[in-house]
Amino acid sequence: MFGSGWNETDVSDLDGVTAVVTGANSGIGYEATRILADHGATVVMGCRSVNRGADAVSSIRDATASGSLDVRELDLADLDSVASFATVVDEAYDGLDLLVNNAGVMALPYEETGDGFEYQFGVNHLGHFALTGHLLDDLRAGEGIPSAGADDDGRGPSRVVTVSSGLHERGDAEFEAAAGGEDAAADYDRWDAYGRSKLANLLFAYELDRRLATAGASVRSFACHPGYADTNLQLRGPEADGSRVKRLAMRAANAVLAQSAAAGALPTVYAATAPDLSGGEFVGPGGLLGMRGAPEVTESNELSRDREAAADLWERSEAWTGVAYDLPEAR
Numbered sequence: 235m236f237g238s239g240w241n242e243t244d245v246s247d248l249d250g251v252t253a254v255v256t257g258a259n260s261g262i263g264y265e266a267t268r269i270l271a272d273h274g275a276t277v278v279m280g281c282r283s284v285n286r287g288a289d290a291v292s293s294i295r296d297a298t299a300s301g302s303l304d305v306r307e308l309d310l311a312d313l314d315s316v317a318s319f320a321t322v323v324d325e326a327y328d329g330l331d332l333l334v335n336n337a338g339v340m341a342l343p344y345e346e347t348g349d350g351f352e353y354q355f356g357v358n359h360l361g362h363f364a365l366t367g368h369l370l371d372d373l374r375a376g377e378g379i380p381s382a383g384a385d386d387d388g389r390g391p392s393r394v395v396t397v398s399s400g401l402h403e404r405g406d407a408e409f410e411a412a413a414g415g416e417d418a419a420a421d422y423d424r425w426d427a428y429g430r431s432k433l434a435n436l437l438f439a440y441e442l443d444r445r446l447a448t449a450g451a452s453v454r455s456f457a458c459h460p461g462y463a464d465t466n467l468q469l470r471g472p473e474a475d476g477s478r479v480k481r482l483a484m485r486a487a488n489a490v491l492a493q494s495a496a497a498g499a500l501p502t503v504y505a506a507t508a509p510d511l512s513g514g515e516f517v518g519p520g521g522l523l524g525m526r527g528a529p530e531v532t533e534s535n536e537l538s539r540d541r542e543a544a545a546d547l548w549e550r551s552e553a554w555t556g557v558a559y560d561l562p563e564a565r
Protein backbone atom coordinates (compact mmCIF):
# COMPACT_ATOMS: atom_id res chain seq x y z
CA MET A 235 0.00 0.00 0.00
CA PHE A 236 2.86 2.39 0.81
CA GLY A 237 5.24 1.53 -2.01
CA SER A 238 5.99 3.64 -5.05
CA GLY A 239 3.08 5.75 -6.19
CA TRP A 240 1.93 6.64 -2.68
CA ASN A 241 -0.22 9.74 -2.97
CA GLU A 242 -2.73 11.77 -1.03
CA THR A 243 -5.53 9.25 -1.51
CA ASP A 244 -3.45 6.83 0.62
CA VAL A 245 -3.46 9.10 3.69
CA SER A 246 -5.19 7.52 6.70
CA ASP A 247 -8.32 8.91 8.31
CA LEU A 248 -7.15 11.78 10.54
CA ASP A 249 -10.40 12.46 12.38
CA GLY A 250 -9.56 13.60 15.90
CA VAL A 251 -5.96 14.54 15.00
CA THR A 252 -4.81 18.05 15.96
CA ALA A 253 -1.83 19.38 14.01
CA VAL A 254 0.28 22.53 13.93
CA VAL A 255 1.86 23.45 10.57
CA THR A 256 4.28 26.39 10.38
CA GLY A 257 4.36 28.46 7.19
CA ALA A 258 0.96 27.01 6.33
CA ASN A 259 -0.14 29.78 3.97
CA SER A 260 2.22 29.01 1.06
CA GLY A 261 3.88 26.23 -0.94
CA ILE A 262 4.57 22.94 0.87
CA GLY A 263 2.93 24.09 4.12
CA TYR A 264 -0.24 25.14 2.31
CA GLU A 265 -0.51 21.84 0.44
CA ALA A 266 0.28 19.76 3.54
CA THR A 267 -2.40 21.69 5.46
CA ARG A 268 -4.94 21.10 2.69
CA ILE A 269 -4.21 17.34 2.59
CA LEU A 270 -4.26 16.92 6.39
CA ALA A 271 -7.53 18.86 6.69
CA ASP A 272 -9.03 16.96 3.77
CA HIS A 273 -8.50 13.75 5.77
CA GLY A 274 -10.23 15.15 8.85
CA ALA A 275 -7.43 16.79 10.88
CA THR A 276 -7.79 20.07 12.73
CA VAL A 277 -4.86 22.21 11.58
CA VAL A 278 -3.50 25.21 13.47
CA MET A 279 -1.82 27.28 10.78
CA GLY A 280 1.20 29.18 12.13
CA CYS A 281 1.58 32.16 9.78
CA ARG A 282 3.63 35.33 10.05
CA SER A 283 0.84 37.20 8.24
CA VAL A 284 -2.65 36.43 9.56
CA ASN A 285 -4.10 37.99 6.37
CA ARG A 286 -2.11 35.66 4.11
CA GLY A 287 -3.23 32.81 6.40
CA ALA A 288 -6.90 33.83 6.01
CA ASP A 289 -6.51 33.92 2.20
CA ALA A 290 -5.06 30.40 2.35
CA VAL A 291 -8.03 29.20 4.45
CA SER A 292 -10.49 30.55 1.84
CA SER A 293 -8.73 28.79 -0.96
CA ILE A 294 -8.38 25.49 0.98
CA ARG A 295 -12.11 25.63 1.82
CA ASP A 296 -12.83 26.08 -1.90
CA ALA A 297 -10.85 22.87 -2.41
CA THR A 298 -13.32 20.96 -0.12
CA ALA A 299 -11.30 20.41 3.06
CA SER A 300 -13.29 18.60 5.74
CA GLY A 301 -11.20 19.26 8.88
CA SER A 302 -11.08 22.58 10.66
CA LEU A 303 -8.52 25.34 10.13
CA ASP A 304 -7.32 27.88 12.69
CA VAL A 305 -4.89 30.67 11.69
CA ARG A 306 -2.60 31.99 14.43
CA GLU A 307 0.21 34.51 14.21
CA LEU A 308 3.74 33.11 14.35
CA ASP A 309 6.98 34.86 13.43
CA LEU A 310 9.84 32.38 13.72
CA ALA A 311 12.36 35.24 13.48
CA ASP A 312 11.16 36.46 16.88
CA LEU A 313 11.51 34.13 19.88
CA ASP A 314 8.87 36.07 21.85
CA SER A 315 6.39 35.49 19.03
CA VAL A 316 7.28 31.77 19.07
CA ALA A 317 6.60 31.60 22.83
CA SER A 318 3.28 33.49 22.48
CA PHE A 319 2.13 31.22 19.66
CA ALA A 320 2.90 28.14 21.76
CA THR A 321 0.94 29.59 24.70
CA VAL A 322 -2.06 30.25 22.43
CA VAL A 323 -1.96 26.64 21.12
CA ASP A 324 -1.56 25.25 24.64
CA GLU A 325 -4.58 27.22 25.89
CA ALA A 326 -6.81 26.51 22.88
CA TYR A 327 -6.23 22.76 22.49
CA ASP A 328 -6.23 19.70 24.69
CA GLY A 329 -3.03 18.06 23.48
CA LEU A 330 -1.32 18.03 20.11
CA ASP A 331 -0.81 15.00 17.83
CA LEU A 332 1.41 16.47 15.11
CA LEU A 333 3.83 19.38 14.73
CA VAL A 334 5.14 20.12 11.22
CA ASN A 335 8.21 22.39 11.32
CA ASN A 336 7.89 23.55 7.72
CA ALA A 337 8.33 27.33 7.39
CA GLY A 338 11.54 28.46 5.78
CA VAL A 339 13.52 31.02 3.85
CA MET A 340 16.32 30.41 1.34
CA ALA A 341 19.41 32.27 0.16
CA LEU A 342 18.55 35.73 1.48
CA PRO A 343 21.13 38.53 1.68
CA TYR A 344 22.73 38.84 5.14
CA GLU A 345 20.26 39.84 7.80
CA GLU A 346 19.74 39.08 11.49
CA THR A 347 16.62 38.11 13.38
CA GLY A 348 15.26 40.43 16.08
CA ASP A 349 17.20 38.28 18.56
CA GLY A 350 20.47 38.81 16.66
CA PHE A 351 20.97 35.45 14.88
CA GLU A 352 21.83 34.93 11.20
CA TYR A 353 18.37 35.06 9.68
CA GLN A 354 18.14 31.77 7.77
CA PHE A 355 19.47 29.80 10.76
CA GLY A 356 17.22 31.79 13.11
CA VAL A 357 14.02 31.10 11.16
CA ASN A 358 14.71 27.64 9.73
CA HIS A 359 16.30 26.07 12.82
CA LEU A 360 16.24 28.14 16.04
CA GLY A 361 12.60 29.23 15.76
CA HIS A 362 11.54 25.61 15.24
CA PHE A 363 13.85 24.34 18.01
CA ALA A 364 12.19 26.77 20.43
CA LEU A 365 8.68 26.01 19.17
CA THR A 366 9.12 22.24 19.53
CA GLY A 367 10.49 22.66 23.06
CA HIS A 368 7.54 24.86 24.06
CA LEU A 369 5.02 22.37 22.60
CA LEU A 370 6.63 19.15 23.85
CA ASP A 371 4.24 18.72 26.80
CA ASP A 372 1.27 19.31 24.47
CA LEU A 373 2.61 16.62 22.11
CA ARG A 374 3.09 14.28 25.06
CA ALA A 375 -0.54 14.91 26.02
CA GLY A 376 -1.74 14.17 22.47
CA GLU A 377 -3.49 10.96 21.45
CA GLY A 378 -1.10 10.46 18.53
CA ILE A 379 -1.29 9.45 14.89
CA PRO A 380 -3.18 6.37 13.61
CA SER A 381 -0.13 4.17 13.25
CA ALA A 382 1.82 0.92 13.58
CA GLY A 383 2.48 0.09 17.23
CA ALA A 384 -0.90 1.63 17.95
CA ASP A 385 -2.49 1.47 21.38
CA ASP A 386 -6.04 0.21 22.01
CA ASP A 387 -7.49 3.35 20.44
CA GLY A 388 -5.65 2.63 17.20
CA ARG A 389 -3.30 5.58 17.70
CA GLY A 390 0.52 5.50 17.75
CA PRO A 391 2.86 8.18 19.12
CA SER A 392 2.43 11.90 18.35
CA ARG A 393 4.87 13.12 15.68
CA VAL A 394 7.21 16.02 15.02
CA VAL A 395 8.12 16.39 11.33
CA THR A 396 10.91 18.78 10.38
CA VAL A 397 11.28 19.84 6.74
CA SER A 398 14.89 19.89 5.52
CA SER A 399 16.37 19.90 2.00
CA GLY A 400 18.73 18.00 -0.29
CA LEU A 401 20.90 21.11 0.15
CA HIS A 402 21.74 19.96 3.71
CA GLU A 403 24.74 18.44 1.91
CA ARG A 404 26.10 21.95 1.37
CA GLY A 405 25.95 22.73 5.09
CA ASP A 406 28.83 22.62 7.57
CA ALA A 407 28.59 22.28 11.34
CA GLU A 408 30.29 25.68 12.02
CA PHE A 409 27.36 26.83 14.11
CA GLU A 410 29.22 29.71 15.78
CA ALA A 411 28.69 31.66 12.53
CA ALA A 412 24.94 31.47 13.16
CA ALA A 413 25.31 33.64 16.28
CA GLY A 414 25.48 36.70 14.01
CA GLY A 415 27.70 39.76 14.39
CA GLU A 416 30.28 41.51 12.19
CA ASP A 417 32.46 38.45 11.44
CA ALA A 418 29.44 36.37 10.48
CA ALA A 419 28.26 39.15 8.17
CA ALA A 420 31.70 39.52 6.56
CA ASP A 421 32.10 35.77 5.88
CA TYR A 422 28.50 35.26 4.76
CA ASP A 423 27.63 33.06 1.78
CA ARG A 424 23.85 32.84 1.40
CA TRP A 425 23.81 29.27 0.00
CA ASP A 426 26.26 27.96 2.61
CA ALA A 427 24.08 29.54 5.30
CA TYR A 428 20.96 27.91 3.86
CA GLY A 429 22.77 24.55 3.74
CA ARG A 430 23.87 24.98 7.37
CA SER A 431 20.29 25.71 8.47
CA LYS A 432 18.99 22.64 6.61
CA LEU A 433 21.75 20.44 8.08
CA ALA A 434 20.69 21.80 11.49
CA ASN A 435 17.09 20.71 10.72
CA LEU A 436 18.31 17.12 10.26
CA LEU A 437 20.71 17.05 13.23
CA PHE A 438 17.85 18.37 15.38
CA ALA A 439 15.20 15.96 14.02
CA TYR A 440 17.42 12.88 14.59
CA GLU A 441 18.70 14.00 18.01
CA LEU A 442 15.15 14.77 19.11
CA ASP A 443 14.07 11.28 18.11
CA ARG A 444 16.96 9.68 20.02
CA ARG A 445 16.14 11.71 23.15
CA LEU A 446 12.41 10.95 22.90
CA ALA A 447 13.17 7.24 22.52
CA THR A 448 15.55 7.34 25.52
CA ALA A 449 12.84 9.04 27.59
CA GLY A 450 10.25 6.46 26.48
CA ALA A 451 8.04 9.39 25.41
CA SER A 452 4.87 8.87 23.38
CA VAL A 453 6.25 11.24 20.71
CA ARG A 454 8.61 10.50 17.77
CA SER A 455 10.52 12.76 15.41
CA PHE A 456 11.01 12.52 11.63
CA ALA A 457 12.64 14.54 8.85
CA CYS A 458 11.66 15.02 5.24
CA HIS A 459 12.42 17.06 2.12
CA PRO A 460 10.23 17.96 -0.86
CA GLY A 461 12.78 17.53 -3.67
CA TYR A 462 12.52 20.50 -6.01
CA ALA A 463 9.01 21.97 -5.82
CA ASP A 464 7.51 25.06 -7.45
CA THR A 465 6.84 27.46 -4.53
CA ASN A 466 7.62 31.02 -3.47
CA LEU A 467 10.84 29.87 -1.76
CA GLN A 468 13.06 30.46 -4.79
CA LEU A 469 11.66 33.98 -5.40
CA ARG A 470 12.40 35.59 -2.03
CA GLY A 471 16.19 35.97 -2.55
CA PRO A 472 15.83 37.75 -5.93
CA GLU A 473 13.04 39.91 -4.42
CA ALA A 474 15.28 40.92 -1.51
CA ASP A 475 18.01 41.81 -4.03
CA GLY A 476 15.47 43.83 -6.05
CA SER A 477 16.41 41.79 -9.14
CA ARG A 478 13.51 41.26 -11.57
CA VAL A 479 15.80 39.35 -13.94
CA LYS A 480 16.82 36.77 -11.30
CA ARG A 481 13.18 36.48 -10.20
CA LEU A 482 12.04 35.75 -13.76
CA ALA A 483 14.88 33.23 -14.20
CA MET A 484 13.83 31.43 -11.00
CA ARG A 485 10.20 31.39 -12.14
CA ALA A 486 11.23 29.92 -15.48
CA ALA A 487 13.41 27.26 -13.82
CA ASN A 488 10.53 26.35 -11.51
CA ALA A 489 8.10 26.06 -14.42
CA VAL A 490 10.43 23.75 -16.37
CA LEU A 491 12.21 21.68 -13.73
CA ALA A 492 10.19 21.62 -10.51
CA GLN A 493 7.39 19.29 -9.47
CA SER A 494 4.18 20.86 -8.15
CA ALA A 495 3.95 22.11 -4.56
CA ALA A 496 1.26 19.43 -3.98
CA ALA A 497 3.71 16.67 -5.03
CA GLY A 498 6.42 18.34 -2.92
CA ALA A 499 4.16 18.15 0.14
CA LEU A 500 3.76 14.36 -0.07
CA PRO A 501 7.02 13.50 1.77
CA THR A 502 5.86 15.77 4.61
CA VAL A 503 2.44 14.12 4.77
CA TYR A 504 3.99 10.64 4.51
CA ALA A 505 6.38 11.42 7.40
CA ALA A 506 3.42 12.82 9.36
CA THR A 507 0.98 9.96 8.85
CA ALA A 508 2.36 6.77 7.25
CA PRO A 509 1.80 3.86 9.66
CA ASP A 510 4.96 2.01 8.58
CA LEU A 511 7.42 4.54 10.07
CA SER A 512 8.85 4.16 13.57
CA GLY A 513 10.96 7.29 14.27
CA GLY A 514 14.11 9.01 12.99
CA GLU A 515 13.46 8.33 9.29
CA PHE A 516 14.17 10.80 6.47
CA VAL A 517 11.50 10.85 3.76
CA GLY A 518 11.92 12.36 0.28
CA PRO A 519 10.83 11.90 -3.33
CA GLY A 520 11.97 8.56 -4.73
CA GLY A 521 12.35 9.66 -8.36
CA LEU A 522 14.99 11.44 -10.44
CA LEU A 523 17.94 12.51 -8.21
CA GLY A 524 15.56 12.78 -5.27
CA MET A 525 14.09 15.90 -6.90
CA ARG A 526 10.66 14.51 -7.79
CA GLY A 527 8.43 11.48 -7.46
CA ALA A 528 6.46 9.58 -4.83
CA PRO A 529 7.72 9.68 -1.23
CA GLU A 530 9.90 6.98 0.26
CA VAL A 531 12.38 6.59 3.11
CA THR A 532 15.72 7.92 1.89
CA GLU A 533 19.26 8.73 3.10
CA SER A 534 20.81 11.97 4.32
CA ASN A 535 24.58 12.55 4.45
CA GLU A 536 26.99 11.23 7.10
CA LEU A 537 27.40 14.59 8.87
CA SER A 538 23.64 14.80 9.47
CA ARG A 539 23.88 11.52 11.47
CA ASP A 540 26.94 12.69 13.47
CA ARG A 541 26.01 12.50 17.15
CA GLU A 542 28.73 14.90 18.34
CA ALA A 543 27.60 17.59 15.91
CA ALA A 544 24.01 16.97 17.03
CA ALA A 545 24.90 17.29 20.72
CA ASP A 546 26.87 20.51 20.03
CA LEU A 547 23.93 21.99 18.11
CA TRP A 548 21.48 20.97 20.84
CA GLU A 549 23.54 22.63 23.57
CA ARG A 550 23.97 25.85 21.56
CA SER A 551 20.28 25.91 20.60
CA GLU A 552 19.16 25.59 24.23
CA ALA A 553 21.54 28.38 25.27
CA TRP A 554 20.64 30.68 22.36
CA THR A 555 16.86 30.25 22.58
CA GLY A 556 16.64 29.93 26.37
CA VAL A 557 14.38 26.89 25.83
CA ALA A 558 15.53 23.87 27.86
CA TYR A 559 13.99 20.52 26.93
CA ASP A 560 12.75 18.21 29.63
CA LEU A 561 14.46 15.20 28.01
CA PRO A 562 17.46 13.06 29.04
CA GLU A 563 20.59 12.90 26.87
CA ALA A 564 20.29 10.24 24.19
CA ARG A 565 21.57 6.75 24.97
Ligand SMILES: NC(=O)c1ccc[n+]([C@@H]2O[C@H](COP(=O)([O-])OP(=O)(O)OC[C@H]3O[C@@H](n4cnc5c(N)ncnc54)[C@H](OP(=O)(O)O)[C@@H]3O)[C@@H](O)[C@H]2O)c1
Binds near residue numbers: 262282338
Ligand atom coordinates in the same frame (compact mmCIF):
# COMPACT_ATOMS: atom_id res chain seq x y z
N1 LIG B 1 10.39 24.35 -2.66
C1 LIG B 1 11.46 23.58 -2.70
O1 LIG B 1 11.95 23.16 -3.79
C2 LIG B 1 12.14 23.17 -1.43
C3 LIG B 1 13.26 22.34 -1.53
C4 LIG B 1 13.88 21.92 -0.34
C5 LIG B 1 13.37 22.30 0.88
N2 LIG B 1 12.28 23.13 0.94
C6 LIG B 1 11.79 23.51 2.28
O2 LIG B 1 10.38 23.49 2.30
C7 LIG B 1 9.90 24.36 3.35
C8 LIG B 1 8.72 25.17 2.83
O3 LIG B 1 9.15 26.04 1.80
P1 LIG B 1 8.30 26.31 0.49
O4 LIG B 1 9.08 25.76 -0.65
O5 LIG B 1 6.91 25.91 0.69
O6 LIG B 1 8.45 27.92 0.41
P2 LIG B 1 7.36 29.09 0.46
O7 LIG B 1 6.28 28.88 -0.52
O8 LIG B 1 8.16 30.35 0.38
O9 LIG B 1 6.76 28.95 1.93
C9 LIG B 1 7.52 29.25 3.06
C10 LIG B 1 6.60 29.53 4.23
O10 LIG B 1 7.40 29.89 5.36
C11 LIG B 1 6.88 31.10 5.90
N3 LIG B 1 7.88 31.89 6.63
C12 LIG B 1 8.99 32.49 6.15
N4 LIG B 1 9.60 33.18 7.13
C13 LIG B 1 8.85 33.02 8.24
C14 LIG B 1 8.92 33.51 9.57
N5 LIG B 1 9.89 34.36 9.97
N6 LIG B 1 7.99 33.13 10.46
C15 LIG B 1 6.98 32.31 10.09
N7 LIG B 1 6.82 31.84 8.84
C16 LIG B 1 7.76 32.20 7.93
C17 LIG B 1 6.37 31.86 4.68
O11 LIG B 1 5.50 32.91 5.06
P3 LIG B 1 5.18 34.12 4.04
O12 LIG B 1 4.25 33.57 3.00
O13 LIG B 1 4.58 35.13 4.92
O14 LIG B 1 6.50 34.54 3.44
C18 LIG B 1 5.66 30.72 3.97
O15 LIG B 1 4.42 30.46 4.56
C19 LIG B 1 11.11 25.19 3.78
O16 LIG B 1 11.59 24.71 5.01
C20 LIG B 1 12.14 24.94 2.68
O17 LIG B 1 13.47 25.04 3.15
C21 LIG B 1 11.65 23.57 -0.18
